Amino acid sequence: MEAADLLVLLDAQQFRRLRVIENLLRERKTVSTLYWGQRYRLLYLLGLAKKMPRGALDLPAQTLRQQGLIVTGETPDQVRMTPKGEQQATQAYYQPQTRDTWTRLDLMAARQRILLAVQVTSQYAHKTKRYYPLATDLATRQAVRRWFHQAKGQSLPERLFVSLKTALEQLPEMVAEVVTALFTGYQQPGQTVDQLARKYQRTPWEIYLMQLDGLMQIAQDAQNQNHPLRSLLQPTWQSPVSRSAQQTLAAMGRGRSLEQIATARRIKPSTVREHLLEAAILMPVTAFPYDWILTPEIQHAFATALAGPIDSWQYSALPQALQERYAFFYFRLYAIWCDKRGVERA
Known part of the structure; x- marks a missing residue:
């Protein structure tokens, strides 16, 4: 992530902690991180850079300070945009259209499945049996293999092409071009994020966000009963709330007090409270029983x-x-x- 990528995650009025943004990207789901992620309106960042090293945002922040684009608050970790920074942040930087739904999908798993499915279908359409499949984890390879054996047929390539085209037409033209260029298929190795960043004069992170936006739109369309990717992507939909927190919420729904829930689930009362706060943050306001508590x-x-x-x-x-x-x-x-x-x- 470069300085320009960090700048658009900041605000001109609200001091924001770099460590919170970093923990969101690394998917460190403490209640504090989730709460401030909600206040910053940045929960969509959850898990987008799980391998990001701790402190990775310090250098971009230093660059922004030196350029006079941000100021520091009570601690070096708290930063806010200056008027100059606010003016620069309003310049054309892509804001994903589907980002508010990202926590409902295992984006990384869906990303691997879509990319491999497109490659396999493209090679199948040209009757190619010898090619190097994309490097993915075993679970992805097995899922795509099962899907392909069930879905393959003469109509699959055309159906998949039409469905992808329909999804990408709902997004800006540049995003559609980026997503398409990143696909690997018959006699198309697929361009890298860095190559597209140079082509479009964007940062690699911005190109990555465009790709995720396109893939999320494809996944949303794939919820349609007749979509060719429906069975492949259905298992990647998820509740943003952890399974343990869901169990705590279900127990509360049976009319138990917080202490009774803790006893029944054999967990600490403090853990019950953490579960409920997590659920309150990640669930729609109408889905959480605020009035009961x-x-x-x-x-x-x-x-x-x-x-x-x-x-x-x-x-x-x-x-x-x-x-x-x-x-x-x-x-x-x-x-x-x-x-x-x-x-x-x-």
Whole structure:
């Protein structure tokens, strides 16, 4: 990730922590990372660069500081765009159209499956039996092999071509060109991200985002019953909430208290609270039982005590009596609830 890629992830008003952005990219799903990822509107970054080394954003941030595009907050880890940085960030940088749905799909698995399926189908259309398949993991090879044996037939190449064309026509022309150029097929080795970055005068990361946008659109279209990739991609759809957190949420749905859930699941009460906060952050506001936990009494107590932007709220600044009555869990859940509803107090 280059300085230009980091700049568009920052804000002119809100100080953002580099470590939070880094942890999102590396898929370090602590409640703190998820909460601030929600506040930054950057949850779509989850897991997009799992192998990114710790501290990888420090050098791009240093470059932005030297160029006068960002300023540092109370700690070097907190940064915000300057007016000059805001002006530069508004220049043409691609913002993926499908990014709000990315956490619902195992994008990396879907990416490998689509690329290999396109290659296999292309070679099949030209009756080529000897070629080097794309390097993928064993699970991907097995999944594509099963799909191909079930789907192959004279109509498969045409059906796949039409479905891909339909998906990519819903995106900007450059994105369609990038996704198509990255495909490998018969007598087409497929261009690399770096090659396309030079061609279009974009950063490799921006080209990568374009590819993911195109692949996500293909995956969304593949939910159609008659889509040729439906059976291949269906297993890659996922809940953004971890399985353990889903189990905790299900247990709560049976009317148990937090303590009863902890006992029944043989986990710590603190783990139950973490699971519920994770679910609240990653699920739509209408899908989480806020009213069951945040009683009218709790809502009134926090509404009375808290004022100003949500980012300025501090549990330690609450009246001592309120802290003794309600644990940090309720404070954080209330903030998530207000954020999800677009509530900012004056």
